[in-house]
Amino acid sequence: MAYITLNKNNFFNNLDIIAQHTKAKDKIALVLKDNAYGHGLRVMATLAKEYGITKAVVQSCKEAQAIEEFFDYILVLADFPHSKSTSSLVRTKNETIRYTINDLEYIVKFPHATKVELKVDTGMHRNGVAISELREAFSSIKRQGLILEAVFTHHRSADELTGEWFWQNDNFKKVKEEAKKLANEFGFNELRFHSSNSAALFRHVEFDEDMARVGIAAYGCMELPEAIKVEGLKPVLSVYADKVSSRELKKSECIGYGGTYEAQENCRVSNYNFGYGDGFLRVCSNNYTNPHGTKLIGRISMDNSSFLSEEENLLIFNDACQLAKSAKTISYEVLTSLKSEILREIV
Numbered sequence: 001m002a003y004i005t006l007n008k009n010n011f012f013n014n015l016d017i018i019a020q021h022t023k024a025k026d027k028i029a030l031v032l033k034d035n036a037y038g039h040g041l042r043v044m045a046t047l048a049k050e051y052g053i054t055k056a057v058v059q060s061c062k063e064a065q066a067i068e069e070f071f072d073y074i075l076v077l078a079d080f081p082h083s084k085s086t087s088s089l090v091r092t093k094n095e096t097i098r099y100t101i102n103d104l105e106y107i108v109k110f111p112h113a114t115k116v117e118l119k120v121d122t123g124m125h126r127n128g129v130a131i132s133e134l135r136e137a138f139s140s141i142k143r144q145g146l147i148l149e150a151v152f153t154h155h156r157s158a159d160e161l162t163g164e165w166f167w168q169n170d171n172f173k174k175v176k177e178e179a180k181k182l183a184n185e186f187g188f189n190e191l192r193f194h195s196s197n198s199a200a201l202f203r204h205v206e207f208d209e210d211m212a213r214v215g216i217a218a219y220g221c222m223e224l225p226e227a228i229k230v231e232g233l234k235p236v237l238s239v240y241a242d243k244v245s246s247r248e249l250k251k252s253e254c255i256g257y258g259g260t261y262e263a264q265e266n267c268r269v270s271n272y273n274f275g276y277g278d279g280f281l282r283v284c285s286n287n288y289t290n291p292h293g294t295k296l297i298g299r300i301s302m303d304n305s306s307f308l309s310e311e312e313n314l315l316i317f318n319d320a321c322q323l324a325k326s327a328k329t330i331s332y333e334v335l336t337s338l339k340s341e342i343l344r345e346i347v
């Protein structure tokens with residue numbers, strides 16, 4: 001199997017840039033869902049703690065439990081305290097974990113005294129209660145005896161250079177005003193507010209929210225249009241593969257399943273232990289060149305891929321954005337495709 005290296009300096013460099021923008025480390029909530037965007041959940045949590053990050057965001061209870069010891073605050077985006085994924089050994093009362101309310105109907109699923117945050121749909125129409133349902137949500141949360149700590153939203157197009165960002169921001173402003181009044185009326189403590197993922201954070205000229213939920217920027221793989229590009233972020237993750245075998249391919253011989261690459265002249269080729277079973281998107285077959293100019297040839301198979309190379313350890317990629325281009329996808333998919341079994345090592 002291939003191996004992954006995680007560049008600690010680059011990660012800390014990215015966190016420095018993000019912290020300059022949030023103006024405080026403790027306003028960064030590092031998004032660690034999906035095995036920390038393929039980087040490795042526990043190893044990234046360890047590094048984040050070392051840097052001084054105190055807040056994390058994950059998708060499930062299971063992820064939250066795996067990193068509980070590293071943070072003061074963990075927001076679970078879409079799970080319930082007693083879901084199937086939750087280990088029965090885990091304490092039901094937990095000071096660290098907060099749960100997201102994504103739908104009015106599910107408020108009754110949270111046990112009394114659970115800390116919750118209310119997600120409001122300001123235009124993405126994926127999760128969250130409608131702006132018109134705010135009062136009903138507050139009233140239900142009160143009736144259920146939950147501890148409401150924050151109200152938040154998510155932008156649908158913060159990474160695109162369009163006006164959408166502005167109207168969604170305006171919608172959230174209205175939500176904030178109304179939520180403050182409702183918090184007063186229903187007797188909740190002062191609420192916190194947040195709306196920014198990586199792209200949205202950098203579009204705030206003066207960031208003044210209580211925290212930002214930062215994923216891809218911390219991993220250094222943001223793909224933004226030139227006009228809103230953020231300078232200085234560096235990819236954290238690299239994938240290397242070991243050589244399994246080498247051979248000479250004679251002119252007009254073909255390599256791999258289907259023989260889709262034909263040698264134009266005699267050449268030396270090697271086969272490396274990184275395939276689609278490990279997370280190498282198969283759509284890159286015959287259409288990828290590594291950062292050193294080494295060409296991938298033939299189809300990617302389950303555990304193997306062939307390159308015009310004889311190197312013992314071949315760098316597959318050190319910038320997920322580059323591979324994403326050849327796969328016609330986004331860095332997020334390239335990264336989260338990497339299997340958790342691959343060895344990860346901090347360098």
Ligand SMILES: *Cc1c(COP(=O)(O)O)cnc(C)c1O
Pocket residue numbers: 031033077154196197198199213214215216217
């Ligand atoms: C994944 C996610 C984020 C992080 O997004 P990035 O673009 O990686 O910064 C923030 N908020 C929510 C609700 C998410 O699901």
